[in-house]
Amino acid sequence: MKILVINTGSSSIKYVVYEMEGHQVLAKGLVDRIGDPASSLTNSFYTPEEHKQKIEISIPNHAVGLELVVKTLMDPEKGIIKDTNEISAVGHRVVHGGERFSAPVVIDEEIKAKIKQLITLAPLHNPSNLEGIKVAEKFFPNAKQVAVFDTAFHQTMPPKSYRYPIPNWLYTEEKIRIYGMHGTSHSYVSKQLIAQLNKPVENTSVISIHLGNGCSMAAVHGGKCIDTSMGLSPLAGLMMGTRSGDLDPAVPFYLGTTLGMKLEDIDKMLNKESGLKGIAGSNDMRDVLEQRETGNANAILAIDMYVQRIKKYIGAYMAELGALDAIAFTAGIGENSVKLRELVCEGLGVLGIELDKSKNAASGSGNRRISTDNSKVEVWIIPTNEELEIALQSEKLL
């Protein structure tokens, strides 16, 4: 069975085609800068060996972008399908599923209407996700269209975790609550991590630490999320590349009333000009770590702040879980930065977390354990694979 996974952004379409038998990637690529004269499609085929190609062409909208992807996938020489009917399902990443969606669903008119209603909760993402669904329906009319929601994994949280201590009506009438994000990543990583433990799933307690441009953590008991660090939006929780993470809620009032800043400027500042960028001047962890090595005071402070917040959440989640079997690092920083993992684990012996420095520094790929043999809590690197998780969830649903 072949499944196409699509992640549609406002000006991009990322895609992967899987042969589900053996979870083999047949093709993957990116339609970039849709609507810009400098738009392009980059595609790679993986059979029999990798063949990468970039087409620079004006792509005015998502429909033209996907049409180009379809043509490429059906290329008479290198293509991996002869007919669009060979694609059994198209799995779509949908950022916000609100409270309505706690699992993937086959998309119909009612589901599309609901995703549209949820635009108020994800104004930057759900509109493009919906556009991706509409264009995929056009080009793959016989495939099942499946929506996999980024918030779904966190729907198992109890009310004490997902409610904000603000007046009840804001939840009952306006659905203002903690939803959490990166759910597809936390779902994939926690399942992979639990599979490494020699224990029945229901007795396991793990923490998934997703450190990319966006950063979040999830506390998972018995395979189910019980708490997560992002909130109503992806702005909450850990310090990130450009997002502030947790703040005293009075900070925006101060910025508005005392400094006279407009709401949209405060929003932009906290989402795009804060985090590592706000403190160290760059949102790229590699730059900040390099600057730290040269003794740059802002870079030193930024890393100290970044690491301290992760430690704080590890401690908090361990207390909530009441036990901890393992933690896993994932995403761009979590998977690649030896230094960051070392700094996070430093001094956590008190929680039973002991990193093996040489295992941590060893190059490798795939899931790997990096804690000492005596560490009470296992520490792992689990490379995330949101696309595969979407394909697997789509396959399971079919």
Ligand code: AMP
């Ligand atoms: P992601 O959003 O998962 O693609 O992650 C992006 C982040 O990963 C950026 O901040 C990159 O600087 C960071 N990153 C990628 N490779 C490394 C590395 N080798 N060391 C430190 N950070 C890295």
